[in-house]
Amino acid sequence: MAAQRGQRNGVGVTPPAPTAAEITTPIPRVAEVPAARERARAIPEAAVARLAVYLRVLSGIQEQGVGTVSSEELAVAAGVNSAKLRKDLSYIGSYGTRGVGYEVVVLIEEIERILGLTRKHSVAVVGIGNLGHALANYGGFPGRGFPVTCLFDVDPDLLGVPVGGLPVEHIDDIPRICAEREVSIGVIATPPPAAQIVCDRLVEAGVACILNFAPVVLQVPDHVEVRKVDLAVELQVLSFHVARRADSALEATRLAAAHQHVNGVSSTVSGNGVNGMVVS
Amino acid sequence: MAAQRGQRNGVGVTPPAPTAAEITTPIPRVAEVPAARERARAIPEAAVARLAVYLRVLSGIQEQGVGTVSSEELAVAAGVNSAKLRKDLSYIGSYGTRGVGYEVVVLIEEIERILGLTRKHSVAVVGIGNLGHALANYGGFPGRGFPVTCLFDVDPDLLGVPVGGLPVEHIDDIPRICAEREVSIGVIATPPPAAQIVCDRLVEAGVACILNFAPVVLQVPDHVEVRKVDLAVELQVLSFHVARRADSALEATRLAAAHQHVNGVSSTVSGNGVNGMVVS
DNA sequence: GCCTGTGAACGGCTTCACAGCG
């Protein structure tokens, strides 16, 4: 999840007064901030993430030589329903043709524009361990547009060694090098203890967007955007579902026993015979 | 019930998976399903992910020898506000003491129980490229409880070669081996084209939870839970924020010019100075 | 007095359903 700071996306120019949840002070509930001053630009974060997915799907479609898609087709390919997809697209404008669909090329262009993919975003990877290596070797990162321009670590054995074509530099040089190369996105792949320190240096260097792979909750100033990828959390959420599944399997058995019959639900061993449907 | 793939923002967005059966079938929109039959067990997915974070923070606190924490303390350390934290904890029961706080040990136990961390979850990693290597070498995965028990790939040069202590097996053996070793979580780290195929085999083997690193929207039956980690999407969302920031910077300039003055809001990028007292 | 636990208010994302246009 991410975006720790609740703050809605609004990169509000002014530091949103309320801020500081401070310490549960009762606070007299200040008047009402009219807000909504936002220049219409209010795309929900969830929609932004999906736009990136649509973009990828569209690229695939384009490569197949298809020129037009309907919201339904695109939606299925992207794994969402068409209403949501249309709503998402409506946030960026009206580029479809009623009765026909969307021109693939046009959509791709517009989404890229909104996502800011027309500029290059220089990326710095910090922490060249297993994961860092993997990231550095992606070379150019997903679909280009995100060139990795510097690598950092502290391990003396790594310093100067080229990984994926780039030499590893010392994290003490983060401020200087990142500023020089105008890094706009910092990727943290260090061990937990180093993450906050590295983060601080990146921020110091003017990096305002951070992708954090370290299992740590980073503290950053308001203007910095952090997204995190937390393997442990992902696994634990899945674990939760496994447990849940086991529970409902029991319950299902109980129910089945109670109802006595139930049609042909074969209860093959491995089978999680369930086979849902159910829908609540 | 079918856990619905909520769409959690950040990382783990779970794709809706349109199941074959589905596909545009008009479906008569049956009356109203009373739903809510659920055995009270209705923890929002977002809360589950946060519980995993609390758990990690609690471990850290425990190691420091602290025995009790207040919701405020825990909340700050976890980067959320205390109200949300208390609400989250309330989903799993009432284990706090009014006027005092929570006993660290108790909370850890309860969260682990809810997340199903009391059992071991055998993990299979498919696709032993850069990322797969990194994953395999995590050895035991985050905080143990998630032992990696098999590795798969198709590359002849890799087959049989031990990575992180385990031999790489051919993906054709996924069904057999995964069933044998009772794999409950499959991790897909293959190139995009192979992802769906691999996914199908995992499902065939009875794996009901999948963590997908491939930039592809997987189609799975309803009973399978998929979480995805999509690097490209993460970067593009950050890119969006960079662009946004640039826009509002312009606007800010404009506004500043208009308003002529504006107090001390230093606009220096590096400026930070802050020192994040935690995310509001 | 302090902190937890929680009903209720709130806000934002999703879904619906239909008007509008090719």
Added chain:
DNA sequence: CGCTGTGAAGCCGTTCACAGGC
């Protein structure tokens, strides 16, 4: 007639604020 675009309704998670126990 088909499909887009969108106001409105619905739903769900977050935030509030306070009752309740220590």
